[in-house]
Amino acid sequence: MSSLTIADVERIAALAHLELTDDEKPLFTRQLADILNYAEQLQAVDTTGVPATAHVTAATGAERPDEPRPSLPVADALANAPDAAHDSGLFRVPRVIG
Amino acid sequence: MTLVDRTARDLRQDIAAGAISAVEACRATLDRMSSVNPALNAFNHVDGERALARAAAIDRQRAAGERLGPLAGVPIALKDNMCVRGMRTTASSKILDSFIPPYDATVVNRLESAGAVIVGKTNCDEFAMGSSNENSAYGPVHNPWNLDATPGGSSGGSAAAVAARCVPLAFGSDTGGSIRQPASFCGVVGLKPTYGRVSRYGLLAFASSLDQIGPFARTVGDAAIALSIIAGHDPNDATSATTDVIDYAAGLNGDIRGVRVGVPRAFVSEGVDHRVRTAFDAALATLRDRGATLVDIELPHAKFAIPVYYLIATAEASSNLARYDGVKYGYRSPAAKDGPLKTMYSRTRDEGFGAEVKRRIMLGTYVLSAGYYDAFYLKAQQVRTLVRRDYEQAFASVDVVAMPTSPVPPFKLGEKTADPLQMYLGDVFTVSVNLAGLPGVNIPCGLSEGLPIGFQLIGRMFDEATILRVADAFERATDWHTTTPPLE
Numbered sequence: 148m149s150s151l152t153i154a155d156v157e158r159i160a161a162l163a164h165l166e167l168t169d170d171e172k173p174l175f176t177r178q179l180a181d182i183l184n185y186a187e188q189l190q191a192v193d194t195t196g197v198p199a200t201a202h203v204t205a206a207t208g209a210e211r212p213d214e215p216r217p218s219l220p221v222a223d224a225l226a227n228a229p230d231a232a233h234d235s236g237l238f239r240v241p242r243v244i245g
Numbered sequence: 246m247t248l249v250d251r252t253a254r255d256l257r258q259d260i261a262a263g264a265i266s267a268v269e270a271c272r273a274t275l276d277r278m279s280s281v282n283p284a285l286n287a288f289n290h291v292d293g294e295r296a297l298a299r300a301a302a303i304d305r306q307r308a309a310g311e312r313l314g315p316l317a318g319v320p321i322a323l324k325d326n327m328c329v330r331g332m333r334t335t336a337s338s339k340i341l342d343s344f345i346p347p348y349d350a351t352v353v354n355r356l357e358s359a360g361a362v363i364v365g366k367t368n369c370d371e372f373a374m375g376s377s378n379e380n381s382a383y384g385p386v387h388n389p390w391n392l393d394a395t396p397g398g399s400s401g402g403s404a405a406a407v408a409a410r411c412v413p414l415a416f417g418s419d420t421g422g423s424i425r426q427p428a429s430f431c432g433v434v435g436l437k438p439t440y441g442r443v444s445r446y447g448l449l450a451f452a453s454s455l456d457q458i459g460p461f462a463r464t465v466g467d468a469a470i471a472l473s474i475i476a477g478h479d480p481n482d483a484t485s486a487t488t489d490v491i492d493y494a495a496g497l498n499g500d501i502r503g504v505r506v507g508v509p510r511a512f513v514s515e516g517v518d519h520r521v522r523t524a525f526d527a528a529l530a531t532l533r534d535r536g537a538t539l540v541d542i543e544l545p546h547a548k549f550a551i552p553v554y555y556l557i558a559t560a561e562a563s564s565n566l567a568r569y570d571g572v573k574y575g576y577r578s579p580a581a582k583d584g585p586l587k588t589m590y591s592r593t594r595d596e597g598f599g600a601e602v603k604r605r606i607m608l609g610t611y612v613l614s615a616g617y618y619d620a621f622y623l624k625a626q627q628v629r630t631l632v633r634r635d636y637e638q639a640f641a642s643v644d645v646v647a648m649p650t651s652p653v654p655p656f657k658l659g660e661k662t663a664d665p666l667q668m669y670l671g672d673v674f675t676v677s678v679n680l681a682g683l684p685g686v687n688i689p690c691g692l693s694e695g696l697p698i699g700f701q702l703i704g705r706m707f708d709e710a711t712i713l714r715v716a717d718a719f720e721r722a723t724d725w726h727t728t729t730p731p732l733e
Contacts, residue, residue, distance in 0.1 A: 149249035156607070160660030165603055165609040166591035167468070168369060178614040179608055181666045185684050186552040187553060189624050192631070199626035202484070203706075206443045209483035238572050241584035 152181040248273035250729075253319045253413040254494075257360075258477030259588070260318035263307065267362065269314070271300035274320035275369045276363055278411045281732055282450075285387050285409055289325045290333050291365035295459030296320065306360075315470060317360030322415040323505075325366035326373055327458070328447040329353050332363075334436045334447045337385035338371045340597030348708035350447020351479045352416065352458050358658075360476045360624035365461045367402030367415060368540050371599045372566065373423055373451045376671050379662055380601040384441045388430060388698050389730040391547040394655040397427030400461070404431040407461045409732055420451050421554050422675025424459045425701050429650035432725065433695030434716070435461050436468045436529075439707045440682035441486035443472075444657070451562035455554075455679040463726055465717040469493035472709060488707045496710045497717040502536030504715055505704075509544040509642030516673070518653045524691030524698040525649045532715065539570040540713045542646065546631040550677035553632065555669055557680070558614050563609030566602070569594065574627055582612065582619045604665060633681040645712055646703040648674045650687045655696045683704040684709045688716045697725075 156176045160167045165177065224230040230239040248270055251259070254484035259265045274437040275293045282288050303318045316704045323329065328346035328622045330353075349357075355362070370380040378386040382586030386401040388394040396405040400417025404427035407415050417424045419437035428435025436459045443458045450456060460471035476490045481500045508529060517525075533539055571577035571593035598606070612621035639646060652673055661668045678685040690697035704712040720726050 155611075159607050160591075161616065162589050162614060164590045164594055165566075165586070165598075165604050165606065166595045166597065167603075171595075171600075171603070175604060175607060176650050178512055178604060179611070182555065182608060182669070183611075183621075183662075185666055186621065186625075189549060189628055192546070192622070192628050192653050193551060193625075194627035194631070196625060197627045197630050199623055200629040200680075201626060204484060204486060210482070211480060212675070212725065219347055224573075226347060227344055229571060229575070230575035238571055240626075241581055241586050241589045243586045 151176055151183060249410040252464050253316060253462065254470060256319050256413060257304050257315065257317055260303070261313050262309065267300035267303035268297060270318050271320055271362055271364070271717035278364065281409050281411065284392055285405050286384050287368055287405040287409065287411065288322070288365045289335055289337060289368050289383055289384050289402070292332055293364070295332070296362050296364045297392040302643065303306055303360055303362070307685060311722070313462070314358060314360030315474060316356065317412060318460060319361050320364045320412050321356060321361045321414045322365055323353070323401060324369050324400050324403050324417045324451040326369060327352060327416065328362060331649050332366065334366060334607060336372045337369050337578055338598065338602070339382045342382070342568045344574050348353050348447065351444035351481060352475045353447065355475050356575050358538045364412060367400070367406055369402055372449065373399040373418055374562070374601050374605055375425060376422070376668055377658070377661065378427070378601055378639050379658065380404065381621055382599060383657055388655055388696070389732045390432065393451050393657055394696060395658050396431065397651070397655065399423040399429030401427045404428050404433055404435065407433045407463060408430070408730055410729070413463060414467055416458060417461060418448055418456055418458050419679065420455045420558060421679050422672050424461065424684055425650050425675050425687040426672070428461055429699030430655040430697060431532050432689045432699070432715045432728070432730070433463055434465055434468045435459065435637050435687040436472060436709070437678065437685050438472060438476065438709055439684045441484050442684070442707065442709070443475050443487045443640060446479055446481035450565040453565060454561060463524055465713055466494055466497055466729045467499060468686070469713050475651050486707070491710060492708060493713055496714055498714065499717040499721050501532065501719050502714050503615040504537045504645065504711070504717070505540050505643040506537045507530055507542035507639050507646040509539050509547065509646065509648065510541050512544050512547045513648055516652050517649060520654055520693040521649050521652060521698055524693070525595070525700050528690040528700045528719065529647060531719060535718050535722055537715065540643050544635040544639060544677070546628060546635050548681055550632055551669060551673055552679060553625045553628045554672070554676035557629065560607035560613050560622050561609065563606045563613065565608055570595065571701060593622060601665065620719040632677050636681045636683060640705050645715055648701055650699045650701045652676060654698055656694050678703050682706060686711055686716050688719055690723070691725065692728065
């Protein structure tokens with residue numbers, strides 16, 4: 148049985164860049180524990196020597212000549228930004244160090 | 246029969262023959278949408294002006310004697326997770342509420358090149374995560390057959406729009422059943438093509454090893470026409486396949502004599518509602534009457550598909566959704582204007598994502614984290630191999646596999662929202678198909694207490710032709726596709 152704690156949920160939330168509210172923490176702890184307990188049934192499946200499937204198709208035709216192609220114009224790329232310095236063509240973010 | 250009841254094939258024929266104009270067809274669709282959508286909430290966005298301009302262009306092409314595309318003048322709708330340049334695209338998420346894509350998805354290019362007229366974007370579960378369309382930031386979609394029931398999810402708006410005669414064709418994405426299950430709940434045809442058959446370029450990514458775009462239609466013939474248009478290799482999607490695209494509609498000859506239909510009796514014996522079982526058994530009898538041979542098969546690992554799916558899909562989602570951080574596009578929390586940056590990220594994501602999306606990001610982050618990767622993620626990938634091998638073995642002796650699409654008929658809105666695990670268990674018959682990368686199609690096969698029931702046909706990789714041929718033969722023998730929801 149999974150023994151997921153609120154501290155575990157806080158740790159995962161930090162990894163995922165999610166600042167959960169105090170209401171969300173106990174709810175997610177319980178719901179995620181339910182799901183993980185359900186997933187425990189996989190431990191009973193014998194997978195000795197079974198390769199992992201990451202993808203069902205062998206990527207064929209994925210290679211192309213390494214030639215420059217036109218990309219999105221800077222103005223288009225910035226058009227959806229919540230805060231952009233359009234003149235200098237940059238995304239603007241709050242200061243990094245608090 | 247009014248214009249909105251016509252199939253895409255018939256509409257296109259009449260437009261090409263000049264019996265009706267593309268503008269008339271477009272107006273009929275827009276009128277139908279404004280009369281039924283307030284009750285359904287199937288559309289996040291309608292762009293009548295753009296659609297009418299496109300329709301007028303088709304009429305001019307015809308007047309000038311130009312060659313018309315295979316969907317010339319046919320109104321279509323797209324799930325709101327496919328990018329259309331200049332048209333608001335939200336994935337039904339607050340975090341993308343204001344997003345205007347700067348480019349077209351490949352399917353959009355292909356459909357518009359074929360003459361299709363996009364009338365709007367359909368409501369869905371946020372980032373395609375859900376089985377009831379209740380996870381949308383813009384409210385749930387209501388089932389056209391009963392407004393208190395869910396339309397299924399995640400492509401609930403596309404399914405409801407086709408069932409309610411808004412459009413003859415709509416498009417959705419299917420990561421674990423998100424086309425087939427809402428098609429079943431709304432009584433329409435819904436096709437998930439083989440993984441790699443249709444380019445995912447411009448589809449907002451949920452789980453990249455599972456996502457696939459496909460059509461909703463009222464007939465198998467229309468779904469086949471749509472597939473021939475959207476399928477094919479795309480240099481912008483490295484996972485799109487180079488396998489030849491055929492004229493899928495041309496192969497629908499009604500003849501299924503000798504086709505071997507595999508039925509995983511043990512897998513479908515447990516937990517299936519008696520109304521679904523009755524409809525499924527009747528569907529199998531119809532296929533047998535049409536000359537198909539029913540063969541019992543085993544899929545011993547299919548029962549593990551739900552945990553495998555929810556570990557793999559959430560792991561991939563946690564990575565794909567890392568891009569929503571309030572910097573490049575979409576919502577930014579006003580809370581951390583002065584920093585630090587990390588707080589802006591985490592506030593933006595907590596405020597911008599809904600509960601189910603956060604749950605899945607958390608689960609995916611957990612199973613990929615140090616100490617749990619091998620026990621959960623790697624183990625799930627190994628069992629995924631076993632799920633695939635089961636199908637490979639089955640397809641050595643059968644041509645298609647038949648199963649119910651959903652173990653239950655459409656349920657009531659609100660019935661399952663409190664317990665995410667219970668909601669996940671409803672995906673029991675759809676997720677294994679995505680894990681194995683196979684094509685699957687839902688076909689309506691019954692009505693119970695006024696609500697639709699469907700079943701699915703699953704094929705070998707890249708053998709959409711056979712499942713569509715069997716589905717079409719079933720449709721010819723039944724009249725479920727001609728029944729309409731009592732929506733006025």
